[in-house]
Amino acid sequence: MPSSFERPQGASRRSVLKAGLGAAAAIGGLAATGGAVKAMSGGSGKSAGLSGAVDPPVFKVADLTGPGLSDRFGMHSTDLGIPVDAGDRGKLFVFGDTFSGPRVGEGDWRSPTGLYSKTTDLNSGMKWDSAVGGDYGRQFWGYDHHPEQGNTVLPTDVIRIGDSLFLFVTCVQPFPNVLFSEIWRSDNNGESWDLVTPGIRADHLGGRFQMVTWGLGSNNTVYVYSTGFRGPGNARGILLQRVAADRIHDLGAYEGWGWDGNQWRWGVEPSPILDGKFGEMCLRPIDGQWILTFLNEDNPLIESIVMPTPDADLVHTNRRHILIANTAWGTEGGNRVAQPYGGFIIPGSTLRELHFCVSQWKTDGDDRGWPYRVMQFKALGLDAI
Template sequence: MPEQHAPRPARHDGQAPGPDGPNAPSRRLLLRSAAAGGVAAAALAAGAPGAVAGPAAKRVTGAKVRDLTGPALTGRFAAPWTDLGIPARCPDGSMLFVCGDTFDGGGVGGPDWRSPVGLRSSNAVPGSLVVDGAVGGSRAVGLVPEGHTGGTTAIPSDVFTVGRTMYMHLMRGVIYRTHHTDFWRSDDSGRTWRYLCQWPAGLHGGQFQQKTYAVADDGYLYVLSTAFNREAVSGLLLHRVRQDSPGDPAAYEPWGYAGGAWGWSNPPTTITSPRRWGEICFRAIAGRYALTWLNMSPLDIRAQIFASPTSNLFTTAEQAMIVPTVPGRETGNAVASPYGGFIVPGSGLDDLHIAVSQWYDNRNYRVMQYRVNGLTY
């Protein structure tokens, strides 16, 4: 079982449990605006499998590869209902999917609420992923202590591997009312996790809550961050930290604009237009960098591909990989109530695999794998 190596401060943001179950958060309310936006956008998306904001480019297409979770697939691990599924290739060669709020029973809000949990594919080839194991064996265990007292939870924003070590970043508190974020380390391919550090929720105006890390070949990790609240407008901040120091908050160096120039160690400045952000994922791929995210208005999952962590994202084309639709009209890369969009390690820019979550009722809550083609870079 995982053990906690450092105490977490007492929470000050508890609230009454939501209507989805005796201890579950009221997540329908949180996603209501996103779902409404998806329905409204479906008409605009009809007949447009992918779009590029900016210069004319190749047509972006996509298709579902498979469901990764669901009662028939992950029910045997007491995890029939789960989401996010951030994929990370483990040092032992497997693929670990770190999932968010997870329930047993008949649907979302059922018994045995855990977050995060780890589901595993022993085959890490992007085209052959099948969940055939879980951290904890027949019952996927919570990877870190989280009692969900007062509706709190631990939502993963990123999981990644550096050499033989894995790292996991979590957002703690009642969902969208973050109390703090914390950072964990595993040296056994995600089986157990050791606490490293935490950051206050209000750091950098709250825009350092949701973090994602690109592992570069220059010895640095490049970190993009936003607020963790789909209803709040946030900038996108960039930091870097040496790959041997991600557990030291003082080692993070911001990128910002000051004195008429951009530079490291300036106060952090948003590197693209502020907006309402959903999940974000930042990765180094084949000598370039890819940022994927859930865009809230209009609701779709987008990508930007660029040469350097400090490239100008104000002018980099935003390419829609997943477009919204309504249940019963899903085809190609059109998905009802999509979110997530985490890049699968081992996939390439010409054939990008992503983990896409879906939730539109208490029995349609899952992680799926999609394949995207035609991205311009």
């Protein structure tokens, strides 16, 4: 990959790329708005009732990155940590903006990066065996970061299909201005990557195909939730599509779930299934059901919804729960985290014991820039509530 990208067809050729440091601080600087989550009456109506059930007990398991944890791989400061099964390498965790120094903006800047773990006891906390690139965490493909441009490539989700990994990324410059998105493929558990879907326009599906999560169903169909990239003015609402697993790279093969004027059905232009402003999302099949975790930017909170199928009603459900609540620095504890985002589910989780990655970034004060890390939490009893 050259050190600069081409814009999608129809735009001028010039060096473009990724998320900036000055404006990008907003990605972690989430201030509570107190706004309620707005909900549309979308969905298939396969579940009933209103949200408001008791939320699950949530506990911190471990810090996963930072000094003494990931710095030996040149990855002292990093975020996201999107996990996926990596075959004989164990689990691959994909990280976003990564710095070798002790704070955001210090040292060698890379994104995406990855760490491997063969930890099987999730309650012990993930331990790192190696990085993509060996002893030093290498950027997945080559391009140059320019702090004055604020250019970066940010991963939103990764999925395993057969022996291949597929990674969705969004290219921004500066944050939160999305230039375009891409899908990359790896056939060696993440050690090298090939571009398979270049130049997905920022306005595709009305700007709601910039932040993507996907899960593989037992019918060899991939279900895809998407929304606008987080930040001021992003397109509101989550869309649902599906695609045959062997055509995940072909946007022309995606089929939308939407309201046709009389009913919700497949094969129409996708309609928002949940209204609101959302950040990172994670859709996974677990224990014969499906779970979506997401950053609700309106509050902000990391929430979950358990559902029987991906096209279930996300609005009128009593299985929507708060996993992580935002709190002030110095008041953290239990499920209260200052400036949280992420929420990516770790393979091996069950609904009874759901392990997930939470990011944190301090963006104000004299000590801003640290913490900028990934932590592991677990929620108990989502199968019973």
